[in-house]
Amino acid sequence: MSITPIEVAMHHLRADEDDEADVQRKLEAAEEIAAQYMGRAIYPDAETCRQAFVEAQEKMRQLVEANQGVIGLDDSFVYHELLMQTRGVVMGPAIEAGVLLILGTLYAHREDVTVGVSATELPIAATHRVQPNRIMGV
DSSP, rough: SSSHHHHHHHHHOOOOGGHHHHHHHHHHHHHHHHHHHHHHHSSSSHHHHHHHHHHHHHHHHHHHHTTOOOOHHHHHHHHHHHHHHHHHOOOOOHHHHHHHHHHHHHHHHHHHOSSOOSSSSOOOHHHHHGGGGGGOOO
């Protein structure tokens, strides 16, 4: 289930009602892409974000304890997901705008082949919206 209301997405795309199921799938993908780019899970409100943080911290503690402090390859994906949850961010207008711009790109380029557009990068406008919330490594 997406955080951004489907009505907002449909209006943004000026899509027909017949496309609603397709738009919903792409909206969920756009939110996931934005979260992965930022390295942070996106939550609808501060309370949900706080609860996810507390739960993720406890699960991380259990994972580290169970593995005696060493996270192996088998658990690395789980650890990464928990880390994204502990770094959660509340969906705000800038992030939502970035999500909608990513959605627009996904919707406009539904085919396997794209001509003249890089399919491996976020749209530049979307990057500008979500970049301030991105977790950067050293």
